[in-house]
Amino acid sequence: MTHSSEALSAAVLEALGRYDTPTICNAMEIVAPERRLIGYTTKPLVCPFPDLPAIVGYARTATIRSVVASGLPAAEQAARRIAYYDYVGTGPGPRISVIQDIDGADVGYGAFWGEVQSAVHKALGCVGVVTDGSIRDIPQWAEGFQALAGSLGPSHAYVHAESFGGEVRVAGMTVRSGDLIHADQHGAVVIPLDIAAKLxxxxxxxxxxxxxxxxxxxxxxxxxxxxxxxxxxxxxxx
Structure with missing residues (x-):
């Protein structure tokens, strides 16, 4: 996990953002050839905003479900939601939400992401989301907030966060909270902090x-x- 003291300079993050994600993957083959087969998405994701520039930020991870309702009492659900937002809104920035849908064969059944969550996460300091779940409300989506998703869907069903802050796996990419992520319309890649400035x-x-x-x-x-x-x-x- 990345701590505040380990955050990269704004200049490094800005420099990384000048390149598309395939170019960053190519650069990593030079700097860290051992990562040629790991650390990036390997399954196709939907990107409704292909013209947005690449995003670079620190991962805020979570898992979601939607085919069954949360078993927590309403008060505990509300408390967990606040705790999740507190987690998303703290730590070095900018941040990228990385969410794994754990509904198995029903992945993407209900959309966690839409008009409200894109606006809230943007306000909390996130610049985009990478998820294997579904998203909706594309015309009302927060302006400039990038999205890579497993699918588009109309309903949120019983969607809720099951956990946050742990390791997740999205479209073949394993991510830990605080990992540095680079993403654009092509997909996403984890950048080890110790090589970021060389890329x-x-x-x-x-x-x-x-x-x-x-x-x-x-x-x-x-x-x-x-x-x-x-x-x-x-x-x-x-």
């Missing part, structure tokens, strides 16, 4: 290596021989 330079290196290949591929004078030369040139960029 912008690695991302620039990836771009420089791709440039000669893209230049010739988009050229009206493209030829196989020129492509071979561009590939060789790219391999020599370090």
């Amino acid at each position: 912008p330079d690695a991302a620039e290196l990836c771009g420089r290596r791709e440039t000669p290949i893209l230049d010739i591929a988009r050229s009206t004078s493209f030829s196989l021989e020129k492509l071979k030369a561009a590939l060789k040139q790219a391999s020599e960029i370090h």
Whole structure:
């Protein structure tokens, strides 16, 4: 878990946000090759706002259910809701909500997310949500609040938070509370704090290596021989 004293500088977070999530994944292959097969979403998610820029923030985790009602008395449900909001609204920011739907075969049955929750979480300092559950109220969604979800749905059924602050797994990505998350329309990835500051330079290196290949591929004078030369040139960029 990330504590306040471990929070990265605003400059590092801003630098990370300049790149899309696939580029960050490419950069991580250079900086931390051991993470090539772990730490990112591997199943498709719905993104209703593909034109929003990438989001970067610290995870606030929770699990939800909707096919059965909460077994807690009303007063305890209300107290848990307040405790959850207190958790979401504290700690280093910006923050990203990461919520696992634990309804098994009925995942996404009821939407935790809609007009109200997007507005509340935005006010609490979150910049978006990554969930395998469903979302709704897209036209009324909080402006600028990014969403990656398992599905869209019309009803909230009996949706409620079962737990918060623990480890969750969403679309193949395992996340702990306080993990640094980078996300955009393509998906999300966990960034280890000890390599975060190295990723912008690695991302620039990836771009420089791709440039000669893209230049010739988009050229009206493209030829196989020129492509071979561009590939060789790219391999020599370090």
